Amino acid sequence: MPVIExxxxxxxxxGTVAVQDVSFDVAAGEIFGVLGPNGAGKTTTxxxxxxxxxxxxxxxxxxxxxxxxxxxxLRQLVGVQLQESQLPDRLRVAEALEMYASFxxxxxxPARLIDELGLGEKRNTPYQKxxxxxxxxLSIALALVGNPKIAILDELTTGLDPQARRDTWGxxxxxxxxxxxxxxxxxxxxxxxxxxxxxxxxxKGRVVALDSPSGLVSAVAPEQRIRFRPSxxxxxxxxxxxxxxxxxxxxxxxxxxxxTGDVLHAVTSVLARNQIIAADLRLEQATLDDAFxxxxxxxxxx
Amino acid sequence: MRAFGQILKIExxxxxxxxxxxxxxxxxxxxxxxxxxxxxxxxxxxPDFGDRSFIQYFTPSLLVITLxxxxxNVLPTVLATYRxxxxxxxxxxxxxxxxxxxxxxxIISLATILISAVLLIVVGRLAFDVPLPRHPLxxxxxxxxxxxxxxxxxxxxxxxxxxxxxxxxxxxPLFMLVLFFGGVYVPRFLLPDFxxxxxxxxxxxxxxxxxxxxxxxxxxxxxAIMAVIAVLAGTVAAKLxxxx
Numbered sequence: 001m002p003v004i005e006x007x008x009x010x011x012x013x014x015g016t017v018a019v020q021d022v023s024f025d026v027a028a029g030e031i032f033g034v035l036g037p038n039g040a041g042k043t044t045t046x047x048x049x050x051x052x053x054x055x056x057x058x059x060x061x062x063x064x065x066x067x068x069x070x071x072x073x074l075r076q077l078v079g080v081q082l083q084e085s086q087l088p089d090r091l092r093v094a095e096a097l098e099m100y101a102s103f104x105x106x107x108x109x110p111a112r113l114i115d116e117l118g119l120g121e122k123r124n125t126p127y128q129k130x131x132x133x134x135x136x137x138l139s140i141a142l143a144l145v146g147n148p149k150i151a152i153l154d155e156l157t158t159g160l161d162p163q164a165r166r167d168t169w170g171x172x173x174x175x176x177x178x179x180x181x182x183x184x185x186x187x188x189x190x191x192x193x194x195x196x197x198x199x200x201x202x203x204k205g206r207v208v209a210l211d212s213p214s215g216l217v218s219a220v221a222p223e224q225r226i227r228f229r230p231s232x233x234x235x236x237x238x239x240x241x242x243x244x245x246x247x248x249x250x251x252x253x254x255x256x257x258x259x260t261g262d263v264l265h266a267v268t269s270v271l272a273r274n275q276i277i278a279a280d281l282r283l284e285q286a287t288l289d290d291a292f293x294x295x296x297x298x299x300x301x302x
Numbered sequence: 303m304r305a306f307g308q309i310l311k312i313e314x315x316x317x318x319x320x321x322x323x324x325x326x327x328x329x330x331x332x333x334x335x336x337x338x339x340x341x342x343x344x345x346x347x348x349p350d351f352g353d354r355s356f357i358q359y360f361t362p363s364l365l366v367i368t369l370x371x372x373x374x375n376v377l378p379t380v381l382a383t384y385r386x387x388x389x390x391x392x393x394x395x396x397x398x399x400x401x402x403x404x405x406x407x408x409i410i411s412l413a414t415i416l417i418s419a420v421l422l423i424v425v426g427r428l429a430f431d432v433p434l435p436r437h438p439l440x441x442x443x444x445x446x447x448x449x450x451x452x453x454x455x456x457x458x459x460x461x462x463x464x465x466x467x468x469x470x471x472x473x474x475p476l477f478m479l480v481l482f483f484g485g486v487y488v489p490r491f492l493l494p495d496f497x498x499x500x501x502x503x504x505x506x507x508x509x510x511x512x513x514x515x516x517x518x519x520x521x522x523x524x525x526a527i528m529a530v531i532a533v534l535a536g537t538v539a540a541k542l543x544x545x546x
């Protein structure tokens with residue numbers, strides 16, 4: 001049963017349509033990504049899910065509740081980490097978590113959460129003295145301190161250096177192990193690919209694709225290309241006879257095989273049966289970046 | 303309730319940690335009281351001040367420092383900063399309401415004003431012959447209404463200023479005006495009559511404080527004006543205030 005259901009969501013600000021028509025379901029325990037270029041309507045969509053904005057049309061249901069009507073109940077169950085939301089400069093790490101913990105009926109132990117998020121040495125450090133990565137971890141901790149069933153994380157790693165970004169991803173994977181459903185807004189392909197079970201790609205206020213990261217890639221660009229140097233001459237027919245192979249070309253001593261599905265396995269099997277070793281074997285595949293460009297016509301960030 | 307207690311506790315700590323605000327708000331008026339009070343001539347009664355001593359005449363203006371600092375300087379900048387940085391919005395996603403934070407800030411403002419008023423009254427009485435307020439009820443009323451009017455103006459600034467910088471751009475001139483008409487920069491007896499009169503009707507109503515402190519009941523009109531300003535500014539602020 002889905003824990004988040006968004007159906008034909010529509011939202012405009014004055015004359016500007018931010019979200020035209022967005023629908024998706026998120027299953028319990030899933031990490032669901034909302035991916036899209038800047039201004040695509042990602043944040044507005046999740047803000048409607050979080051109950052911060054009132055949709056102009058469509059239905060949003062979170063844990064079977066209405067984010068506006070049942071706001072008080074949902075705030076106990078949904079932890080939200082907002083984009084560009086900061087804390088007072090002089091507020092210390094432990095104080096922030098203890099204060100937020102006091103808002104919830106059944107909070108996590110702030111001290112343990114601080115340790116789990118690697119902020120143990122910073123518990124008495126004021127917010128202004130934290131690094132970007134530490135601020136982000138504190139923000140995630142605040143979203144988790146109420147022991148939520150769902151965590152909504154908006155632009156989790158924007159502005160972080162690559163190491164801090166990877167650390168944060170590791171953290172999210174540990175959060176998933178607590179059976180928390182995560183709705184993740186991002187415009188980083190690598191982040192979506194690494195973390196998300198499924199993705200909704202949003203562009204100009206509409207869902208343009210909804211699938212697993214690998215599903216999105218193969219739907220947009222199903223072809224894979226294998227390059228290798230054979231240890232002995234290869235008859236092209238050996239390869240073209242395989243149902244997965246669509247084309248075989250040669251460039252110098254290299255053989256280039258294009259195909260779909262488990263073409264790699266098929267090619268390496270047939271070579272092995274003929275005692276041919278494939279040296280310098282490379283598999284070229286479309287990436288989520290390619291899929292994103294194909295779907296939205298935008299270059300992804302970075 | 304537990305959540306509100308925590309918010310109040312943390313906000314109080316944050317206020318005290320920002321040493322400058324409590325120092326200027328509470329310690330500066332006391333320091334000025336001591337500096338002027340230690341000069342014997344300032345303690346002699348003088349017909350210029352309606353047979354009061356200068357220090358008796360000036361103490362209400364010292365209280366104006368606390369009132370102005372708290373209500374139209376600290377409060378709006380803190381609130382505008384919290385809104386600008388998304389502190390209020392983030393609270394709106396939790397079971398606690400940003401209104402709790404606003405309430406905590408108001409309680410801190412009121413406590414600051416009360417502490418400063420009590421200190422000025424007690425120290426003035428014990429050390430410098432400033433009488434206890436002669437008309438206690440009138441004084442309490444003048445202080446309460448003057449505080450309400452200024453706090454409402456402070457909230458109005460917080461409501462219309464989108465950022466911390468904008469809040470300061472409005473709050474600082476307003477703060478200066480309140481101090482000026484409160485007779486802080488130039489004692490009011492040196493000001494032309496019409497400026498003194500304006501000062502009686504601008505928040506926090508220094509004339510009403512002076513009357514109740516050293517003479518008799520404050521004029522009802524002075525008090526009524528403060529009440530009207532409090533209600534008007536408060537209503538507009540409540541209408542315009544946004545959490546984000």
